[in-house]
Amino acid sequence: MNDHAHDLGAVREATERLLSAAGTWDDAAVTEPSRLPGWSRGHVLAHLSRNADALANVLRGLPMYASSETRDRDIERDAPRPLAEQLADLRDSGDRFLAAAAEPGDRSRTVTLRNGVTDSASRVPFRRRIELELHHVDLGVGYELEDLPDEFVTREIAFLTDRFAGHPDVAATALTDEDGRDWSTGGGAEGAPAAVRGPAAELLGWLSGRRDGSALTVTAGPLPALPPL
Structure with missing residues (x-):
């Protein structure tokens, strides 16, 4: 809210x-x-x-x-x-x-x-x-990204995952940070769902196009490609 x-x-x-x-x-x-x-x-x-x-x-x-x-x-x-x-x-x-x-x-x-x-x-x-x-x-x-206020980071992750939810080019993706906080996105593209885990700053970097996701751990599928913001 x-x-x-x-x-x-x-x-x-x-x-x-x-x-x-x-x-x-x-x-x-x-x-x-x-x-x-x-x-x-x-x-x-x-x-x-x-x-x-x-x-x-x-x-x-x-x-x-x-x-x-x-x-x-x-x-x-x-x-x-x-x-x-x-x-x-x-x-x-x-x-x-x-x-x-x-x-x-x-x-x-x-x-x-x-x-x-x-x-x-x-x-x-x-x-x-x-x-x-x-x-x-x-x-x-x-x-x-690691210097951003934690409250902002989690809220922006939620903002971006909502933006990509159901996107026709993004496979279903579950995200989890190191504190166990969960988000989901995608779901509009065919293909295996992906589970992505890592520090919140790295998740934000990937979602916002500022990092390539190489520091994230991906299971149950490849790291999805995200459309430009």
Whole structure:
């Protein structure tokens, strides 16, 4: 269940954690490659800023982005900016998102995100937190999947396994972490079911496309291939 006050507090904390880490850089660090193919760290920061505004749009009943082309163009435009501009934009856009999320309204309503994806308005703050936490890892500055809050890791695993549940290209898969917590996903593709076990951070890395699953133990079938997010 979504806890609005908790989720907004977690978004604030994740934002401050990222700002504190990036605040130790110099301008040259912004231009260095991130872990995302073709993106510098500046691209990641620019994406996070524009994503905050986009999710505020969603909460206010507006299109998330004017178009995919506009989204991509804005990220390319903002990526080369000096560090101080990047950080100010990230903070200001984050504040705008939090203000939009704090506005009264029916949080059970359905909202439309990018590419026609729909969700409950109540889950938009958690979606913002996902962006902040996983892209902090993508910056490649010492914040790893193992450093993510455990509560976030288990919730994001549940979010992603739900996303792939019944997917026509994913075989039935049971996941178990080292603490015995269980999830299931897939089930829409033919083939033997798979049982996947490993540390929660490794399960999250595999589900989110950030690790190849080689650290996981697979029984009763091969490690399923997952579609891109």
